Amino acid sequence: MTRAMTWTMTGSRFWATTGSRFWATTARHGRRFVLVTLLLAAAWQGGDAARIALKAWLAQALLAHAWARSEGGAQPIRPWPGADTWPAARLGLPRQGVMAIVLAGASPRNLAFGPAHVDASAWPGEGRASIIAGHRDTHFGALEHVARGDPVTLERHGREYRYEVVDTAVVHRDAAAIVAGADELVLVTCWPFRALSPGTPWRYVVRAAPRAAPGG
Amino acid sequence: MMHSRPVLLTSRRGPFVALVVLLLLATSVAAREPLPDEIRHGALLLDGAAAAPPVEAPLVDTAVSMTVTGLIARVRVAQTFTHAGSGWVNGVYVFPLPERAAVDHLQMTVGERRIEGRIEPRAAARRTYEQARESGRKASLVEQQRPNLFTTRVANIGPGEQVVVSIEYQQTVQVDADGFALRFPLASGIRCIPGTRPVGGFDGGGWARNTDAVPDASAITPPVTPVGVGHDNPVTIDVVLDAGLELAVIESPYHAIAHSERAPGIYDVSLAAGAVPADRDFELRWRPRPAAMPRAALFTEHGPDAGYGLVMLYPPEAPRAREQALPREVVYVIDTSGSMLGTSIAQARAALAYAIDRLRPGDTFNLLEFNSRVRRFQPQAVPADPANLARARRWVDGLQADGGTEMAAAIEAVLDGREHGERVRQVVFLTDGSVGNESALLAAIERRRGATRLFTVGIGSAPNSYFMREAASVGHGSFTYIGSAGEVAERMRALVDKLEFPVLADLRLDGLPAGVEVWPRALPDLYVGEPLMLALRFTTRPQSLDLSGRLAGRSWATRVPLRGGATARGLGVAWAREKIAGLEQARVRGRDAADIESEVTALALTHHLVTAYTSLVAVDVTPTRPRTAAAHDAAVPGKVPAGWTMRIPGGLPQTATPLAVRLLGALAALCAALVCAWRSRRYAEAGR
Numbered sequence: 001m002t003r004a005m006t007w008t009m010t011g012s013r014f015w016a017t018t019g020s021r022f023w024a025t026t027a028r029h030g031r032r033f034v035l036v037t038l039l040l041a042a043a044w045q046g047g048d049a050a051r052i053a054l055k056a057w058l059a060q061a062l063l064a065h066a067w068a069r070s071e072g073g074a075q076p077i078r079p080w081p082g083a084d085t086w087p088a089a090r091l092g093l094p095r096q097g098v099m100a101i102v103l104a105g106a107s108p109r110n111l112a113f114g115p116a117h118v119d120a121s122a123w124p125g126e127g128r129a130s131i132i133a134g135h136r137d138t139h140f141g142a143l144e145h146v147a148r149g150d151p152v153t154l155e156r157h158g159r160e161y162r163y164e165v166v167d168t169a170v171v172h173r174d175a176a177a178i179v180a181g182a183d184e185l186v187l188v189t190c191w192p193f194r195a196l197s198p199g200t201p202w203r204y205v206v207r208a209a210p211r212a213a214p215g216g
Numbered sequence: 217m218m219h220s221r222p223v224l225l226t227s228r229r230g231p232f233v234a235l236v237v238l239l240l241l242a243t244s245v246a247a248r249e250p251l252p253d254e255i256r257h258g259a260l261l262l263d264g265a266a267a268a269p270p271v272e273a274p275l276v277d278t279a280v281s282m283t284v285t286g287l288i289a290r291v292r293v294a295q296t297f298t299h300a301g302s303g304w305v306n307g308v309y310v311f312p313l314p315e316r317a318a319v320d321h322l323q324m325t326v327g328e329r330r331i332e333g334r335i336e337p338r339a340a341a342r343r344t345y346e347q348a349r350e351s352g353r354k355a356s357l358v359e360q361q362r363p364n365l366f367t368t369r370v371a372n373i374g375p376g377e378q379v380v381v382s383i384e385y386q387q388t389v390q391v392d393a394d395g396f397a398l399r400f401p402l403a404s405g406i407r408c409i410p411g412t413r414p415v416g417g418f419d420g421g422g423w424a425r426n427t428d429a430v431p432d433a434s435a436i437t438p439p440v441t442p443v444g445v446g447h448d449n450p451v452t453i454d455v456v457l458d459a460g461l462e463l464a465v466i467e468s469p470y471h472a473i474a475h476s477e478r479a480p481g482i483y484d485v486s487l488a489a490g491a492v493p494a495d496r497d498f499e500l501r502w503r504p505r506p507a508a509m510p511r512a513a514l515f516t517e518h519g520p521d522a523g524y525g526l527v528m529l530y531p532p533e534a535p536r537a538r539e540q541a542l543p544r545e546v547v548y549v550i551d552t553s554g555s556m557l558g559t560s561i562a563q564a565r566a567a568l569a570y571a572i573d574r575l576r577p578g579d580t581f582n583l584l585e586f587n588s589r590v591r592r593f594q595p596q597a598v599p600a601d602p603a604n605l606a607r608a609r610r611w612v613d614g615l616q617a618d619g620g621t622e623m624a625a626a627i628e629a630v631l632d633g634r635e636h637g638e639r640v641r642q643v644v645f646l647t648d649g650s651v652g653n654e655s656a657l658l659a660a661i662e663r664r665r666g667a668t669r670l671f672t673v674g675i676g677s678a679p680n681s682y683f684m685r686e687a688a689s690v691g692h693g694s695f696t697y698i699g700s701a702g703e704v705a706e707r708m709r710a711l712v713d714k715l716e717f718p719v720l721a722d723l724r725l726d727g728l729p730a731g732v733e734v735w736p737r738a739l740p741d742l743y744v745g746e747p748l749m750l751a752l753r754f755t756t757r758p759q760s761l762d763l764s765g766r767l768a769g770r771s772w773a774t775r776v777p778l779r780g781g782a783t784a785r786g787l788g789v790a791w792a793r794e795k796i797a798g799l800e801q802a803r804v805r806g807r808d809a810a811d812i813e814s815e816v817t818a819l820a821l822t823h824h825l826v827t828a829y830t831s832l833v834a835v836d837v838t839p840t841r842p843r844t845a846a847a848h849d850a851a852v853p854g855k856v857p858a859g860w861t862m863r864i865p866g867g868l869p870q871t872a873t874p875l876a877v878r879l880l881g882a883l884a885a886l887c888a889a890l891v892c893a894w895r896s897r898r899y900a901e902a903g904r
Binding site for chain 2: 031032034035038039041042043045046048049052053106107108111112116118133134135136137138140188189190194195196197198199200203
């Protein structure tokens with residue numbers, strides 16, 4: 001046993017002994033009740049985690065199907081009945097092995113299904129920056145491994161736009177502003193990557209600039 | 217056998233130690249907050265310094281000169297477009313003007329040449345401008361996007377060139393209990409654009425795409441930069457003030473000013489700092505000596521076709537009637553959208569706290585906040601007893617600004633079109649009015665108002681006062697403006713006084729002689745400190761006007777003599793502008809839009825006015841841009857209003873899920889369950 005562990009045990013001696021006494025005097029069906037409650041809690045927490053992961057994964061499968069019919073995002077094809085968004089582009093991070101369908105409108109609901117385009121920004125070719133946001137624990141987890149010089153691709157309306165990562169930075173969500181600007185692609189996700197709590201004010205921002213003519 | 221078990225679990229304290237370790241693990245992961253040197257601070261300013269340089273927008277400097285004569289202000293706004301970069305550029309500048317500004321003159325100065333603008337129907341003016349732009353001639357076009365938001369376009373500015381676009385407008389001075397005031401908005405705020413379906417193209421150089429709810433969104437959402445980033449669009453303001461009265465005070469609440477008396481009763485006023493950034497509204501107030509404050513005023517003008525008049529009238533002092541003590545239901549609605557972030561939300565909270573303190577014991581009240589959704593303090597209005605008031609104060613303290621401005625949902629939640637029994641129902645909206653779908657919201661207020669009176673309180677350094685003034689007018693209430701934290705108590709006191717009851721209600725003009733046209737046609741209810749302002753057009757001058765209504769609950773009538781009075785200039789324009797505003801209100805009330813368009817267009821062409829349907833356009837004679845050079849469009853960035861915490865409109869979304877927390881929670885519960893099961897078995901064995 002390591003020294004740290006010994007310390008932990010000493011520190012928790014009071015609780016350990018009190019707890020054991022309580023346990024010994026609890027009736028058998030009382031124990032069963034605690035056991036069932038714990039199992040239910042585990043099922044609830046695990047089920048919710050599975051729902052988040054499954055939703056993210058399943059949505060991308062449905063989106064890929066809608067994307068195939070949408071002529072490269074030119075037609076707003078609803079990926080499932082009642083959807084208020086549609087696949088608008090396809091984003092690729094070849095070095096990280098990521099290929100994801102980008103939805104129109106970065107609302108919390110859309111972000112559960114996939115990376116989404118921030119409405120207030122532009123699309124490539126409109127002379128201003130395009131911003132795509134994604135969840136750090138599902139689709140955009142790979143942004144952690146993106147480095148300067150990595151290629152990024154965006155397919156839309158039958159065209160492929162090629163970018164190269166020029167900068168990564170952490171910014172406060174309140175310090176972000178749009179200024180008339182260049183044709184950059186900006187990928188945004190929450191930061192830090194492995195925090196437990198989802199409510200962070202920090203954003204990890206990957207900026208990618210258009211690459212010179214293909215092949216150049 | 218015991219000794220083969222893992223070390224942790226052999227101890228009697230096993231399960232607890234496991235839990236402690238797990239918790240420690242959890243907190244260590246969660247506590248990984250950013251370290252200072254890890255963060256490269258600063259804004260995500262997408263100015264693209266690294267990539268291909270964007271088309272450089274021309275720089276705009278503005279010089280404002282106002283001349284106030286009595287109740288009429290004549291203002292010239294000279295915008296100098298300077299193109300410092302190379303290549304040719306077509307600049308677009310979106311800027312605010314007072315909501316009742318009657319823009320009637322445009323002059324473009326290129327070097328030594330001055331070109332006068334012509335008024336044309338909007339589409340024709342746009343064509344004239346576009347033809348000039350394509351042919352390489354200099355041209356400018358002034359369009360109205362909203363009654364308080366205009367666009368100047370300037371075509372073919374060459375490298376190193378300067379074009380001055382000079383606009384003139386006229387405005388009626390505001391009168392209230394405090395004296396006289398004139399506002400000049402300098403920042404237009406960033407409006408929330410509702411609607412989901414993008415429609416059409418992207419033509420205004422704005423950050424928002426046109427949507428089904430706001431089909432001209434891209435024309436009213438210019439790019440913005442914080443003060444200190446790029447050009448600050450500096451503005452100088454000079455005023456010649458001839459109030460016609462002996463003045464006790466001249467002041468400007470948001471800017472330092474200097475003033476001097478050039479002749480008896482005539483003052484020169486200018487900004488102490490010279491030029492200021494265009495990031496907060498300018499306001500000038502002047503007050504006569506208390507005894508000299510007029511209770512009535514009449515101005516007339518003889519035009520070529522007809523005579524015009526402007527009447528200002530204060531209702532007589534009335535003793536407060538018993539009806540004023542009717543029990544009330546007051547609902548305060550506070551905007552907590554992202555645009556309120558910064559000083560605005562603090563002002564709104566302070567104003568709300570003040571209002572809560574002034575509720576009377578017999579009143580009932582409720583509070584609502586709205587951003588992307590609506591949240592109520594209580595499901596129903598509750599009595600204003602000490603316990604509820606304390607709860608309400610805590611609720612107000614907890615308000616945070618974030619998210620969109622879904623004002624339609626708030627209007628729907630608070631106005632249900634019903635009568636509310638014995639109580640007088642009053643709704644007070646505290647907002648910066650940063651919305652782009654004004655007419656839809658006004659129509660919703662009109663439709664759902666019922667017997668409720670709607671009051672609006674404008675918050676922040678650059679509120680959308682057009683929307684809030686119209687909302688109060690449609691809602692038979694009154695508009696109050698709070699521009700800084702220091703004004704909260706004073707302005708809210710005035711508002712709470714107004715909330716008591718309108719002084720003069722159900723006003724109408726009786727037996728109007730033929731040939732006399734008076735605007736506004738639907739006379740407003742008057743609250744404490746508010747005068748009645750009427751604009752007249754007449755072919756033969758009437759002797760008097762007969763007014764009647766209810767003064768403090770009792771019927772009241774008076775005859776306003778129209779003899780004498782001072783002569784003034786610009787009253788024809790003032791009357792036409794008032795009529796246009798009245799017609800636009802009729803549209804909110806459901807009158808046919810095509811009818812209104814043709815009537816407003818005819819009026820605007822006669823009086824040379826810029827409206828939603830008419831624009832001023834000026835075109836140079838000779839082309840200056842060589843056929844070989846192309847001109848690019850560039851939007852001139854506006855400034856972020858002072859006190860706003862700037863962020864991407866709509867905000868950077870939350871991009872994390874509780875996935876990790878859930879997994880850890882499941883793991884913890886499962887571990888505990890395992891330990892529990894194992895313990896159960898052990899005790900069962902021990903008991904056997």
